[in-house]
Amino acid sequence: MLANDLEKRISFKRSISNGDLVIVYEKHDSMKAVTVSEGSVLQNRFGVFKHSDWIGNPFGSKVFSNKGGFVYLLAPTPELWTLVLSHRTQILYIADISFVIMYLEIVPGCLVLESGTGSGSLTTSLARAVAPTGHVYTFDFHDQRAGSARDDFERTGLSSLISVGVRDIQGEGFPDEFTGLADSVFLDLPQPWLAIPSVAKMLKQDGTLCSFSPCIEQVQRSCETLQTCFTDIRTFEVLLRTYEVREEKMGTFHGDGNDSNVSLPCKRRQCSDGSYVVSTTISSVMARPCGEARGHTGYLTFARLK
Amino acid sequence: MSSSTTSENNATSSNNMMNGRKTWEGCSVLLDINDGDRLVFARLSNDAKLKIGNKNYSLQPLIGCAFGSVFQAESGPQGPFLFHSLTSSLQGNNTEEIKDGQVNVESRDNRALMDNNTAQSLTGDDIEAMRRQGARGNEIIEALIADSATFERKTSFSQEKYRLKKQKKYAPKVLMRRPVARSICEAYFKKYPTKIGFLRVDTLSLLLSMANVSSNSDVLVVDMVGGLITGAVAERLGGTGFVCNSYLGKSPYSMDIVRIFNFSDEICKRILRSPISNLLSQKESPEQILQDANVCNVESQSNDQMENTDNTNIPAKRVCKAAKAGEKAPQEIIDSWKENGFSSLIIAAPEMDTWTLVKDLLPLLSNSAPFAIYHQYLQPLATCMHNLQLEKMAIGLQISEPWLREYQVLPSRTHPCMQMSAFGGYILTGTKICSSS
Ligand SMILES: C[S@@+](CC[C@H](N)C(=O)[O-])C[C@H]1O[C@@H](n2cnc3c(N)ncnc32)[C@H](O)[C@@H]1O
Numbered sequence: 001m002l003a004n005d006l007e008k009r010i011s012f013k014r015s016i017s018n019g020d021l022v023i024v025y026e027k028h029d030s031m032k033a034v035t036v037s038e039g040s041v042l043q044n045r046f047g048v049f050k051h052s053d054w055i056g057n058p059f060g061s062k063v064f065s066n067k068g069g070f071v072y073l074l075a076p077t078p079e080l081w082t083l084v085l086s087h088r089t090q091i092l093y094i095a096d097i098s099f100v101i102m103y104l105e106i107v108p109g110c111l112v113l114e115s116g117t118g119s120g121s122l123t124t125s126l127a128r129a130v131a132p133t134g135h136v137y138t139f140d141f142h143d144q145r146a147g148s149a150r151d152d153f154e155r156t157g158l159s160s161l162i163s164v165g166v167r168d169i170q171g172e173g174f175p176d177e178f179t180g181l182a183d184s185v186f187l188d189l190p191q192p193w194l195a196i197p198s199v200a201k202m203l204k205q206d207g208t209l210c211s212f213s214p215c216i217e218q219v220q221r222s223c224e225t226l227q228t229c230f231t232d233i234r235t236f237e238v239l240l241r242t243y244e245v246r247e248e249k250m251g252t253f254h255g256d257g258n259d260s261n262v263s264l265p266c267k268r269r270q271c272s273d274g275s276y277v278v279s280t281t282i283s284s285v286m287a288r289p290c291g292e293a294r295g296h297t298g299y300l301t302f303a304r305l306k
Numbered sequence: 307m308s309s310s311t312t313s314e315n316n317a318t319s320s321n322n323m324m325n326g327r328k329t330w331e332g333c334s335v336l337l338d339i340n341d342g343d344r345l346v347f348a349r350l351s352n353d354a355k356l357k358i359g360n361k362n363y364s365l366q367p368l369i370g371c372a373f374g375s376v377f378q379a380e381s382g383p384q385g386p387f388l389f390h391s392l393t394s395s396l397q398g399n400n401t402e403e404i405k406d407g408q409v410n411v412e413s414r415d416n417r418a419l420m421d422n423n424t425a426q427s428l429t430g431d432d433i434e435a436m437r438r439q440g441a442r443g444n445e446i447i448e449a450l451i452a453d454s455a456t457f458e459r460k461t462s463f464s465q466e467k468y469r470l471k472k473q474k475k476y477a478p479k480v481l482m483r484r485p486v487a488r489s490i491c492e493a494y495f496k497k498y499p500t501k502i503g504f505l506r507v508d509t510l511s512l513l514l515s516m517a518n519v520s521s522n523s524d525v526l527v528v529d530m531v532g533g534l535i536t537g538a539v540a541e542r543l544g545g546t547g548f549v550c551n552s553y554l555g556k557s558p559y560s561m562d563i564v565r566i567f568n569f570s571d572e573i574c575k576r577i578l579r580s581p582i583s584n585l586l587s588q589k590e591s592p593e594q595i596l597q598d599a600n601v602c603n604v605e606s607q608s609n610d611q612m613e614n615t616d617n618t619n620i621p622a623k624r625v626c627k628a629a630k631a632g633e634k635a636p637q638e639i640i641d642s643w644k645e646n647g648f649s650s651l652i653i654a655a656p657e658m659d660t661w662t663l664v665k666d667l668l669p670l671l672s673n674s675a676p677f678a679i680y681h682q683y684l685q686p687l688a689t690c691m692h693n694l695q696l697e698k699m700a701i702g703l704q705i706s707e708p709w710l711r712e713y714q715v716l717p718s719r720t721h722p723c724m725q726m727s728a729f730g731g732y733i734l735t736g737t738k739i740c741s742s743s
Binding site for chain 2: 095
């Protein structure tokens with residue numbers, strides 16, 4: 001998934017081979033992660049696709065089914081992964097994720113602690129940010145979830161950058177071995193305030209913390225707890241508004257010089273006196289916000305160790 | 307960047323320039339004066355000075371201190387100086403306010419308060435006299451409060467405001483921040499938004515994510531926002547891969563913001579420049595090489611924009627010059643980009659026609675490479691998106707507009723902040739696909 005893996009990074013010379021993870025793109029909101037395996041097929045509403053037909057094609061190519069339907073095969077990125085991963089929990093999406101990485105000031109080489117791992121949506125982007133020399137230690141108290149996350153990181157080729165631990169972070173805090181070593185810590189826990197004293201212990205001086213909470217009451221309690229050891233405490237909400245783009249055809253009207261009726265061209269068209277006629281249609285590319293959007297994900301509270 | 311494979315080692319050895327937690331002589335810093343009232347980029351040296359009000363303060367005491375340190379502007383017998391305070395009194399006050407948690411049972415209100423200037427009897431001369439006798443800023447504030455006829459009768463909320471106002475005037479605070487993509491973008495957005503094309507920090511973060519910027523990638527950028535994109539990409543590359551800052555015509559665009567980051571030589575070497583024509587051409591003509599070489603030499607002498615424009619602030623005299631970033635891309639590297647393709651593309655070029663630029667540049671990307679294009683206007687992105695669809699050059703196309711709201715969180719007084727930025731720009735993202743031929 002990352003360019004670190006020099007053999008696997010995308011390039012004009014690289015083509016899909018057996019065992020590669022590909023993102024099968026049908027349309028914008030319909031994608032699927034598939035691991036290419038010589039003898040397998042992918043079946044969807046467009047027909048049956050043989051994996052063997054894919055091998056040797058470049059990433060980004062269009063491939064056809066037995067019925068002539070087609071999909072695109074894309075190289076995985078953390079953004080695409082977030083859209084296709086299996087939801088074992090609520091997950092963080094791209095707007096929150098990108099803001100978290102930037103605001104926590106995570107750069108290559110950083111040591112980052114995270115809890116809970118959940119479905120590993122954020123973890124994937126954290127790993128990209130700390131690569132090639134940093135590491136993400138992520139903890140979830142749910143054994144099975146931790147296991148599935150581990151499998152996913154194996155599949156996405158990130159396992160050398162991520163360690164998944166099973167631990168009750170609210171109850172026990174982060175492991176002592178990280179005391180004073182963390183550049184950044186991220187919390188997505190139901191009662192983050194219980195973990196904050198441990199976070200203060202783990203962070204380097206001036207290290208950064210982010211806590212994600214859907215409810216304002218959680219934010220309120222976290223902020224109270226943060227006052228003791230943290231400064232620069234700031235809470236944000238980040239959302240994305242998406243746009244639809246369309247080419248629309250519109251009629252234009254030519255007057256007969258009788259300006260007094262210019263403001264009512266449509267009505268004039270109905271009149272039989274012929275003073276206004278539809279002369280041409282012009283088309284124009286226009287954009288408007290999509291009607292539906294995610295209205296809330298959660299609050300992001302950031303702080304810096306004093 | 308000093309690298310090691312195991313993270314435990316890495317954590318201790320990451321004391322390189324970029325992750326450095328302490329300043330050094332020649333280090334670039336962002337000085338936040340009185341909680342964001344003023345933001346000043348400076349380079350630390352023994353001679354560097356910072357002007358606050360009508361006084362000049364030496365920046366020498368800041369050398370060797372940890373980022374995040376707070377300094378108080380004081381006056382002593384030897385003149386004004388910056389004093390490293392252990393905790394900011396601003397924060398101190400905040401804490402008390404939170405702890406007592408009594409804000410909601412406030413019994414005082416402001417019905418009896420008269421708004422005139424007679425409430426304070428200490429004059430400017432009195433205060434100067436106190437200073438001469440060696441009074442500290444905080445002592446002056448306490449004296450002002452003690453002398454204020456109305457302070458006791460104010461609500462605790464207005465008491466806080468009064469204290470803050472006096473503190474800003476008589477005991478200015480200087481917070482020393484690390485100049486990283488986040489703080490640099492925020493500072494420019496707040497003070498000189500036009501220089502960065504109104505690119506807000508959440509928008510910048512989306513550009514970097516959507517373009518899958520990660521170590522070892524080769525990122526093509528068209529950066530007409532002062533070098534902010536180039537710097538932010540280089541920060542994420544961490545001394546691996548390349549960021550290719552490309553430009554149309556003969557003269558490169560300004561990259562001044564890159565010099566504000568404390569980039570190690572290793573990172574600077576990864577920032578290269580190339581005219582777009584060289585990236586597009588099959589073979590390079592010899593005279594072109596000559597011309598471009600000249601351009602690059604002239605360019606590297608400009609100064610940090612922010613300091614120059616902030617005329618209330620005399621920029622620090624620079625003793626150590628920042629390492630040079632933005633060398634002309636050598637032919638072998640250009641050839642390797644042509645052979646392999648760039649791993650992604652970011653464009654922030656408000657002065658260029660988006661579609662024609664994208665049409666030319668997209669073929670330089672590897673197949674399946676993501677791209678992210680910024681614009682402060684919607685229409686150029688809409689047109690570009692439409693054309694990309696028609697020409698079947700890309701899929702997963704989306705125009706998005708980030709929205710960012712900050713909250714005040716206080717006991718019984720939590721609400722969205724009264725001021726917010728209503729606009730941070732638009733982004734068009736997508737993935738390049740193989741051309742159908
Ligand atoms: C909402 S999910 C995190 C989603 C994740 N941020 C993502 O983007 O995929 C919260 C996770 O926290 C875990 N969790 C809850 N309480 C915990 C605790 N005390 N210690 C560790 N993990 C905990 C849950 O098992 C769950 O998987």
